Amino acid sequence: MSASQRIKYRWMGVSLGLSIVLLVLKFTAYFLTYSTAILSDAVESIVNVIASGFAFYSIYLAGQPRDQNHPYGHGKIEFLSSGFEGAMILSAGLVILWQSILSFFEPKELANLDVGFGLIGLTALANAFVGWMLIRTGRQTDSSALMADGRHLLTDTASSLAVMLGVALVVLTDMQWIDAAISLILSFAIIYSGFQLARQSVARLMDETDGPTLDRVVTLLNVHKDQNWIDVHNLRVQKYGADLHIDCHLTLPHYWTLNQVHDEVHHFEDTLKDGFQVEVEIFVHTDPCQKECCHYCRVADCPVRMAAFVQDIDWNADNLPLNQKHFVSIEAISH
Numbered sequence: 001m002s003a004s005q006r007i008k009y010r011w012m013g014v015s016l017g018l019s020i021v022l023l024v025l026k027f028t029a030y031f032l033t034y035s036t037a038i039l040s041d042a043v044e045s046i047v048n049v050i051a052s053g054f055a056f057y058s059i060y061l062a063g064q065p066r067d068q069n070h071p072y073g074h075g076k077i078e079f080l081s082s083g084f085e086g087a088m089i090l091s092a093g094l095v096i097l098w099q100s101i102l103s104f105f106e107p108k109e110l111a112n113l114d115v116g117f118g119l120i121g122l123t124a125l126a127n128a129f130v131g132w133m134l135i136r137t138g139r140q141t142d143s144s145a146l147m148a149d150g151r152h153l154l155t156d157t158a159s160s161l162a163v164m165l166g167v168a169l170v171v172l173t174d175m176q177w178i179d180a181a182i183s184l185i186l187s188f189a190i191i192y193s194g195f196q197l198a199r200q201s202v203a204r205l206m207d208e209t210d211g212p213t214l215d216r217v218v219t220l221l222n223v224h225k226d227q228n229w230i231d232v233h234n235l236r237v238q239k240y241g242a243d244l245h246i247d248c249h250l251t252l253p254h255y256w257t258l259n260q261v262h263d264e265v266h267h268f269e270d271t272l273k274d275g276f277q278v279e280v281e282i283f284v285h286t287d288p289c290q291k292e293c294c295h296y297c298r299v300a301d302c303p304v305r306m307a308a309f310v311q312d313i314d315w316n317a318d319n320l321p322l323n324q325k326h327f328v329s330i331e332a333i334s335h
Contacts, residue, residue: 008146009063011137012056015149018130019048022123033116035170036103037163037183040096041120044156044190047092051085051152055145062145072281075240076205082148083201089152089194097187103180117167124160127153142239142278144204148197155193159186207238211317217246218317220275227298228252228264230289231313235320246272247283251325253299254288261286287325 026042029035058081066073131153138146166182169175204210214237221232231251238245250268252261269282289297294307313319 007137008059008141008143009056011134011146012052012059012149015130015134015153016049016052016056018126019045019052022126023049025119025123029116029119032112032119033167034111035113035116035163035167035179036099037166037179037186038116038120039099040183040186041123041156041159041163043095043099044089044092044159045123047085047088048152048156051081051088052149054084055081055149057081058145059143062143072240072245073243073279075243078143078145079201079204081145083198083205085148085152086194086197086199086201089155089197090191091194093187093189093191093194096183096190100180100184100187103183104177113167113171117164117171120160120164120167124157124164127157127160131157144201148201151197152193155190159190162186162189204239209321210237210239213237213239213244214317214321216275217272218315218320220272221320222315224271225315226264226267226271227300229268230293230297230299231287231325232315232320233325234285234323243279243281244276245281245283247285248320249285249287249325251287251289251293253302254290255304290325 023042023045026038026045030038030042058077061077062073062075064074131150134146134150134153136150138144138148138150162182162185166179169178169182214235217235217237221229229250230253233249233251235248236246250265252264256264265284265286268284272282273280291306294302294305295310296313297305298309298312299305
């Protein structure tokens with residue numbers, strides 16, 4: 001297991017253990033107070049435990065090496081994990097919505113609100129710290145499962161703060177309907193959060209373009225652009241958990257030997273790999289240059305040049321993914 005994998009595994013274990021402890025505390029707070037808002041918070045904690053358990057397993061599975069049945073590795077399980085967590089949050093939101101509506105018609109006498117307030121405050125602090133650490137670690141290790149669980153804990157923190165506000169208002173005003181109203185508002189916020197998380201997971205499973213990662217690849221190519229890289233097109237970036245798969249077409253001088261092409265492709269691949277801390281797999285299809293390339297070709301001392309260099313082609317996230325050679329015509333470059 002790599003160092004990055006151990007870090008992810010450790011923090012996911014912390015999240016799972018914390019979720020179990022906070023689940024007990026929140027249900028204790030509910031049975032002391034009979035607050036519907038606190039019950040809403042406790043029900044969401046059940047989701048925390050289940051989702052953290054699945055995320056814990058997904059990180060273990062994502063760290064397994066590629067095999068014959070999984071040639072791209074097991075990393076996409078992290079996207080499935082975040083989608084599962086989103087679906088669980090969405091389900092919890094619907095349960096809380098139903099409980100909120102019932103509490104308007106069947107209100108319960110609230111008690112021990114001071115103790116409940118303290119317990120929920122303690123859980124909010126713990127969730128806020130661990131959620132922040134999970135998101136921070138998830139960004140460092142590029143783990144969707146960690147970031148999804150971290151966002152869930154921060155959502156849970158916001159829910160707990162809203163519950164504390166509702167409890168405080170009930171104590172100050174003695175208007176117990178506020179408890180149900182806060183729970184109702186929370187249910188909509190939780191449903192929205194779950195929907196967003198599930199949507200993002202489906203997008204990743206469907207290989208929707210990851211804008212920030214594509215931009216990073218384009219930046220690396222522009223910053224380290226070699227004069228022999230005449231053109232790049234059909235660039236595609238796919239994520240398998242934290243791992244990346246990149247493929248593209250690279251135009252090189254047509255008169256080069258196979259050894260020269262081989263060495264330049266390795267140089268191209270190493271340039272991209274050095275720009276990421278995660279595992280990067282790159283497939284490069286090489287194209288021979290054509291006479292139309294001369295206007296934007298910087299190859300020094302080219303023995304077959306048929307036209308003078310005019311200007312570079314702007315490599316960006318819009319034109320590099322296009323499956324076509326030479327993004328602009330000779331006339332456009334000349335002008």
